[in-house]
Amino acid sequence: MLRFALKRLMSLVVTLWVASLVIFLSLEVVPGDPAAFMLGLNAQEDTLAALRDELGLNKGPVERYTDWVGGMLVGDFGTSYTYRTPVSRMILDRVQVSLPLALYALTLSTLIAFPAGIWAAARRGKPTDIVVMGITQLGVAIPNFWFAMLMVLVFAINLRWFNAGGFAGWDAGFFPAMKSLTLPAIALALPQASILARVMRSSLLDTLNEDFIRTARAKGLSRRQALWRHALRNALIPVLTIIGLQFAFLLAGAIIIENVFFLPGLGRLVFQAISARDLIVVESVVMLLVFAVVLVNFLVDLAYAAVDPRLRGRR
């Protein structure tokens, strides 16, 4: 198990290194002057020179790369050109919203998907199954921003249970903060839960057709017991894969939902930074997202190994 984790960890480090190179080179290779690009057409020559100096464009590429990576390793992501604040500070503020939101949505989606998927699989072809599959079909089909606006109309404007948008901040206390994340989390979780429930169901159905389920039944296990004791864990591998992919998406892909609910999350930060041509912020946030995705994949790999002894290697 330890060797497996070390191997995965090594591939994580290598992936990050390659990613940092790709991000750096793509900005490097792009023709033209990044400073001129950031300032637009009507920039003054002395402003450009100052920015070039700030960006370190006067140094050689190797030095710039080592400065950038070295800075990130000690938490220094540079200073945003548009906001004139340290990028690390900005990212930290946004992560406080995006990370809890992603975790919240993922928890909801898992809590909905697991029972729904298992329930449907256990009652394959029966009305329960058909209803659950119908609902998940809808869940996949409905755009989440439309569903989000619908929820705002119902729960915020008519019933006044929630605020229509904005983030209360963690200073306001845990529950108010979570409350302001609830509607966005539900909106994000709905399609994810639908996909996950369908994956769970089909994976479980595949597993229930395996020979070892028949063996378990021949031992005297009931259908239910065979499902819970033998099928479920075997069905988890594809489900874990999807959960890993979904988390990565939730972290950075929540941009539309963040906009609908006016949440100051990472997605909006990237969007604003791209619009403002703030390459320093873009570069850093992209690197951070790559890190998050790679880290999640690493954790999913560890989860695979925890589930499946065959991946832990021979003793």
Add this chain to the structure above:
Amino acid sequence: MTLLQIDTLSLDIRGTPILRDVSLSVDAGQIVGVIGESGSGKSMTAFSVMQLLPQGSVCSGRISLSGHEILALSEDHLCRLRGNDVSMVFQEPMTALNPLKTIGEQVAETILIHERTTAEDARKRAAEALRRVELPQDRFPLSRYPHELSGGQRQRVVIAMAIALRPKLLIADEPTTALDVTTQAEILTLLKRLVQEDGMGLLMISHDLAVVADMADHIVIMRRGEVVEQGPTQTLLRGMQHPYSLALLAASDHVPDREGTPQDTPLLRVRDVVRDYPTPRKGLWGKPGTFRAVDGVSFDIRRGENLGLVGESGCGKSTLTRAILGLEEVQAGTIALDGEPVFTGHRPNRAVRRRMQVVFQDPYGSFNPRHKVARLVCEPFHLLDDPPTGAARDRATAGALESVGLSAGDADKYIHEFSGGQRQRIAIARALIIRPDLIILDEAVSALDVSVRAQVLDLLADLSDRFGLTYLFISHDLSVVRSITDRVLVMQAGRIVEQGETERVFADPQHGYTQQLIAAAPQLPDDVRKLAHEH
């Protein structure tokens, strides 16, 4: 004492009749063998006793197991019987165990599900059950996972699970079909011993008459969901009445007539061939090791000869086949067809490739289901520089199909419209279409029922006479190799340990391994074989 009594059992699955008026019985301590080809309903009879039938199954008649009327019991009650009074062992040991649980957990589960006892006690008794199937704790601790065991060892674990509570009846559905001959012999001995020790009844299902003849006290022969004939083994084997039983007996020891005699000129020459595979590196910075799958193999095949290659799984048969076909490059040695090497530099030699074809084991997996037969059969044409087109191509397709006993009209059908035996004929037609000199038959008849297998063997013999074909016949089934080959090579751990005239090798094996293989292969008694040849 009658343990299991099945009376006029009929089974329909979603309206399709599967079993009709099946009656048989098993006494305590008795081994009853059920023989039949695929679709005969032998497995469904077993699953009816367990009541583990597919959805939509309707049983009628009577199944009585030590006083319980199985067909009248509730599912809860059946769960209490399964694993406790009646247990089952299945065909495919590689997939019959949960890969995520240790063997100890899985054996102990049988005990825990039926008895209120401590985990510690269940664990102890699981260890005892595993010891009884010859998996002692010092070598096979309870903490092993299935993937750490071989096929034969896994089958032992399945048997341990089945006998942990000393059931009255054990049902074994083709328990050794997926195993090598020597492993098969060990498992059969084990089952026999357990029956004797526990006085349990054994209902053993098999397609192999020789296996059952060797094991069973009583034989039941089934066809198309009905029992055609049954009786005590010794009497039945020597006094079969029903034409189907007689045909089955004849087919199971069928020797095709062959006329052609091999010429003296060698067609394929294999010299000192070595094939290494890299193994995973040891440690993070370790060097990858090598596994030598084929180790200095040399032999010739003469033109017109049928050469057999036998050996157990993992001995390097398939690797050698791939090397001969030029699918993989060898690390040392030469392979040449009529003096032409199969590999020139690092590229396969097309001129040689088009003179060799292969027929694989699986009549289901070796065809693209979306192509029509015409396209499937014409696949080897891509080896020709100037393949026939239009009418010439159709003529070639029709000719190939007709030579394997199908009709030209079959070219427009899809592969799912054919039975296993017909598919294997199509595979042979595909091999024949470019008129190769050498056809490699890689377990080509292993997946077929005995009567179909006999027909395909006849077809192969006939084709080799008509077209002067040379065969390399690779099989783990010694009786088939014996019936169709002139010479045989015995392979073990990548080496050829013995070779010679087939009859000589079988009658008087020299190498210890060959002797072991031949002793392990189940065979009908000599007087019964004689009877088989008379029919």
